[in-house]
Amino acid sequence: MGMTITSGPDSTEFRQGLIYTQYYNLVKAAFDAAKIFPFQSRGLEALALDPSYLADVKQATRGVHANINTLVKGYRLSKLRVDANIPTDATEESCTRPFVYGVRAEDRVSLRLLERIMECIPPPATAPSHPLPFFQVASHDTAGFLRASINRHCFLFEIVRSSTHLKFSLPETAVMAIALRGLRFSYGSGLLSMESALWADTRQSRTQGADGEVAFEGVGMGMGVTTKDHGFGWWLGGRMDWHVWRFEDDVCDKVLIGNSLLRTDHKRQWRAIRDIRDVNFRMWQAQTWFGKFEVAAHAPIRRIWLDYLLCTVIDLFQRDVWREARKTYNWERDGNDARAQRAAKPEMTKEAGDTFPEDNPPVFCAEVMDGLFIDRARDLHRAMPHLCTGNNAAIRTPIALVDFLFLPDGHFASLFTDKHYKRKGWAASPFRVATRRAMETIGSLLGERMAIDWYNDLARMVLRTNWILPWPSVNSLINTTKQHAAENEYRRLMWVSIVYREPVAPSGLFYPREGNKPWPVRVLDDVHYVYSDALRVTTFPRATWGPRQQVERWVDGAGNQCTAWTSIDLLKGQGSIYDVNNMEFGKATAISSSGRPVGIVERGVPPQPMLVRRIRNKTGPQLEAVFSELVQEAGPRTAARSGSEGSRALGRHIPRRLALRMNARPMSDDERNRKMAFYRVCATRNASRPRPASRPSTEEQSVSPSEHSEYRPPKKQRQ
Structure with a gap:
């Protein structure tokens, strides 16, 4: 800070020759070069962030981003600059450059006043021996203090970063960010009192949340308290656990780091930055729960x-898809051609946007999405979404579609082997970031096999809870049709329907589903954290279809009640009956001379995991409260159910989807054909093999709901 005092034009000082007087802080250090000091770049704090987080932010935002290699080089050059000007053996002989700290005053006077002052200066004489009005500190003492002050912050940052390997957790990021921020104030005369993360002790604030005002307690390092009490500014006790070089558990979540790390990008593209930040925070929070609640020791x-x-990934997926679909409201544009203006109007109705905002998407099925869109080619103001029915698509199966949507880069399944298939514009979508971070967290804590099982369960859950999925492309999450207004073709979002195809028995016949009734499913006794009184099975009924040119409303809404499910019950209940390998895209050839393909949709509403609704639009403390409630409900049965079927880990009692491996070798067409031929031979032999005498016949078998977990439909013998 500086201050300038100017005399008035009619004042005595101005008439006698005093023009103005300036006072300003002076920092003249040994490593000062053209007022450029080391470690002063705010971009250095990006070194404390997880590299994968920075990569996600770079993909999700536009503009110039910080280069990590450049920041590392700048950090090293700053250290070399300080080391060259402050030697280790800081003596009076080695420190040839003086250090000056304090307030400097300058007076600008006229030439006439300067000549009068020079005439009044007496000849040099011996200075009096009265006490000086300032302190004198030797340069070598100042150099030693500066070196120690800078070195302790550098040491703290580097020892934490060296223990992080390739991934940074939230506690590690907090310590490194505070160390780098303190490094900027370790040797200069910056306004430390303006930096709340370092100067403040505790601070109470209130923020506006979804449920009203929420009180927030921030914690600083308390250097203002230590400076006042001891004359030396350092962190208050109880902030750090120096045995592990981390903040205490009750301090880490309250440190006032702020959002200045990406402040420039946050101002321009705050929504993308916020989404990536929230996803990483939820994954970091789940990682802390693993040790806090002893997740590894208790199977429930x-x-x-x-x-x-x-459920977190499914929640983010539904919200991201619906947010992308709501962008159709921005299609409207100005133009002279009335037909072009009509083609550019939004595809979604206004009632759809009011009923289902961005944070509350609808259930992706034909029953709910019918009437949310506008089909201008047929002048329908309440129509179904546009379904893809072509045969030349690169993605042929629903499993391949799920892999393309969710599978992180670098991993691939044998059903969709192009691991180099890039996604531009939506590669850093929150649901994809959450999938990758969840697999990394599970793989590091429970093993790679468990991470693969978890992804298999995710693929099943997506197909069983979403019967209409977006049709993506390389450049967008939801592809759009071509627009030819002259040919009565208007731009529309592209979706695909998922239907269930009844499996074929080894004899070549279909398994019968008598009366189109759902199979009975046993409900797990130890899972009761749902809102409904009893679980009701909602299965894939027989699909209906019709030409789009003749049928405006494809599905009827009789008896379509969405059931509250847990993921365990949904996966286990339908896993043995409706396999994901028997799901296909909903399309069929119309019974007409043209043979044009038409869409097929499923009746009803798919079952939805209730945990998705419980965690939607919740803050960090609210999510922890929900998870604590679930743990408390499962706590009394942890010891009683140990080793039983109900205590097995998610995915262990479910048939895993075939051929999914991380970085596995893709299977060629010849190998797949040979294996399928071998399976058909084995199935034929098993079907023709006589049954034991003790086994009851098919007509005598009876299946109870409690025994359905081991039930399979009987195989028909070849006639």
Whole structure:
């Protein structure tokens, strides 16, 4: 800060020759070069962030981003600059450059006043021996203090970063960010009192949340308190656990780091930055729960923890898809051509946007999405979404579609082997970031096999809870049709329907589904954290279809009640009956001379995991409260159910989807054909093999709901 005092034009000082007087802080250090000091770049704090987080932010935002290699080089050059000007053996002989700290005053006077002052200066004489009005500190003492002050912050940052390997957790990021921020104030005369993360002790504030005002307590390092009490500014006790170089558990979540790390980008593209930040925070929070609630030691808690990660990804996926669909409101544009203006109007109705905001998407099925869109080619103001029915698509199966939507880069399944298939514009979508971070967290804590099982469960859950999925492309999450207004073709979002195809028996016949009734499913006794009084099975009924040119409303809404499910019950209940390998895209050839393909949709509403609704639009403390409630409900049965079927981990009692491996070798067409031929031979032999005499016949078999977990439909013998 500086101050300038100017005399008035009619004042005595101005008439006698005093023009103005300036006072300003002076910092003249040994490593000062053209007022450029080391460690003063705010971009250095990006070194404390997880590299994968920075990569996600770079993909999700536009503009110039910080280069990590450049920041590391700048950090090293700053250290070399300080080391060259402050030697280790800081003596009077080695420190040839003086250090000056204090307030400097300058007076600008006229030439006439300067000549009068020079005439009044007496000849040099011996200075009096009265006490000086300032302190004198030797340069070598100042150099030693500066070196120690800078070195302790550098040491703290580097020792924490060296222990992080390739991934940074939230506690590690907090310590490194505070160390780098303190490094900027370790040697200069900056206004430390303006930096609340370092100067403040505790601070109470209130923020506006979804449920009203929420009180927030921030914690600083308390250097203002230590400076006042001891004359030396350092962190208050109880902030750090110096045995592990981390903040205490009750301090880490309250440190006032702020959002200045990405402040420039946050101003321009705050929504993308906020989404990436929230996803990483939820994954970091789940990682802390793993140790806090002893997830590895108790199978029911481990199942709840995996279920929470799974429902988090599904929640983010539904919100991201619906947010992308709502962008059709921005299609409207100005133009002279009336037909072009009509083609550019939004595809979604206004009632759809009011009923289903961004944070509350609808259930992706034909029953709910019917009437939310506008089909201008047929002048329908309440129409179904546009379904893809072509045969030349690169993605042929629903499993391949799920892999393309969710599978992180670098991993691939044998059903969709192009691991180099890039996604531009939506690669850093929150649901994809959450999937990758969840697999990394599960793989590091429970093993790679459990991470693969979890992804298999996610693929099943997506197909069983979403009967209409977006059709993506390389450049967008939801592809759009071509627009030819002259040919009565208007731009529309592209979706795809998922239907269930009844499996074929080894004899070549279909398994019968008598009366189109759902199979009975046993409900787990140890899972009761749902809102409904009893679980009701909602299965895939027989699909209906019709030409789009003739049928405006494809599905009727009789008896379509959405059931509250847990992920465990949904996966286990339908896993043995409706396999994901028997799901296909909803399309068929119309019974007409043209043979044009038409869409097929499923009746009803798919079952939805209730945990998705419980965690939607919740803050960090509210999510922890929900997870604590689930753990408390499962706590009394942890010891009683240990080792039983109900205590097995999620995915262990479910048939895993075939051929999914991380970085596995893709299977060629010849190998797949040979294996399928071998399976058909084995199935034929098993079907023709005589049954034991003690086994009852097919007509005598009876299946109870409690025994359905081991039930399979009987195989028909070849006639």
